[in-house]
Amino acid sequence: MRITVFHPGAMGSKLAAQLVVAGHEVHWVPDGRSAASKARADEAGLIGTPFAEAVGAAEAILCSCAPQGAVDIARQVGGAGFSGLYVEANPLSPASLEEARSAVPEARFVDAGVVGPPPTGGASPTHLMLSGAEAETAAGLWAGTAVTPMVVGAEPGAASAAKSSYALYNKGKAALAVLAFQLADKHGVTDALIAQHTRADAGSLKDPGLPEQLRSVAWRWGPEFDELAETLDAAGLEGDAARALRQVWTKLT
Numbered sequence: 001m002r003i004t005v006f007h008p009g010a011m012g013s014k015l016a017a018q019l020v021v022a023g024h025e026v027h028w029v030p031d032g033r034s035a036a037s038k039a040r041a042d043e044a045g046l047i048g049t050p051f052a053e054a055v056g057a058a059e060a061i062l063c064s065c066a067p068q069g070a071v072d073i074a075r076q077v078g079g080a081g082f083s084g085l086y087v088e089a090n091p092l093s094p095a096s097l098e099e100a101r102s103a104v105p106e107a108r109f110v111d112a113g114v115v116g117p118p119p120t121g122g123a124s125p126t127h128l129m130l131s132g133a134e135a136e137t138a139a140g141l142w143a144g145t146a147v148t149p150m151v152v153g154a155e156p157g158a159a160s161a162a163k164s165s166y167a168l169y170n171k172g173k174a175a176l177a178v179l180a181f182q183l184a185d186k187h188g189v190t191d192a193l194i195a196q197h198t199r200a201d202a203g204s205l206k207d208p209g210l211p212e213q214l215r216s217v218a219w220r221w222g223p224e225f226d227e228l229a230e231t232l233d234a235a236g237l238e239g240d241a242a243r244a245l246r247q248v249w250t251k252l253t
Helices: 012-021 035-044 051-056 067-079 094-103 135-140 158-186 190-198 210-214 218-234 239-252
Strands: 002-006 025-028 060-063 085-088 108-115 126-131 147-153
Touching: 002 012, 012 025, 012 035, 012 060, 060 067, 067 085, 067 094, 067 218, 085 094, 085 135, 094 218, 108 135, 108 158, 126 135, 126 158, 135 147, 147 158, 158 190, 158 210, 158 218, 158 239, 210 239, 218 239
Parallel strands: 002 025, 002 060, 060 085, 085 108, 126 147
Antiparallel strands: 108 126
């Protein structure tokens, strides 16, 4: 199948590389993208193609980017009249997901979300949550690769909810660890905090360099927590908890 990927970031490029492994012809649009994006695309075996051709000739499109760009990409693709399989692989709130879905009215829309590290065949699995009428079709794109598709629902929204639920726990825990290290540093007790990392529930406290390490992803995780807050609100839950943790990423950006 001929597939176009928007845009080959740290996760998107690895998902795309596994599509190449599966035997698909995978394209991307290099116009306006950084040298780092080009290097990732080259490593993944992607074919640089102008936008009109990349969308017009595609049978499927994978959108895997920072959540703040997802709806805009859908609008661009929908504006080009795309009518193939559209896999929206960003952690979006119900409202943002509906915006993306409405922006590609002629496409066969699949909601998706990635849980786990970029797929490289390592010990930790990469689960691609999928939902929608064409979820099984989307799952088949990654057959025989390091990606493990999981069809979690018949309607779009289920995959985003599955991804968001895990992200709230996993990245929320990371945000709390950052705050813990910052508080300990203010009082000169970082060593005492690190000493607790051997407890079963305290593995995140092993490395005091964690806040600095997470600075590189804060620009992306912050908007993800905006979507998480709206997702919690829509479910009648405590969206303000995610809004508070979002400030951790704001200050690291």
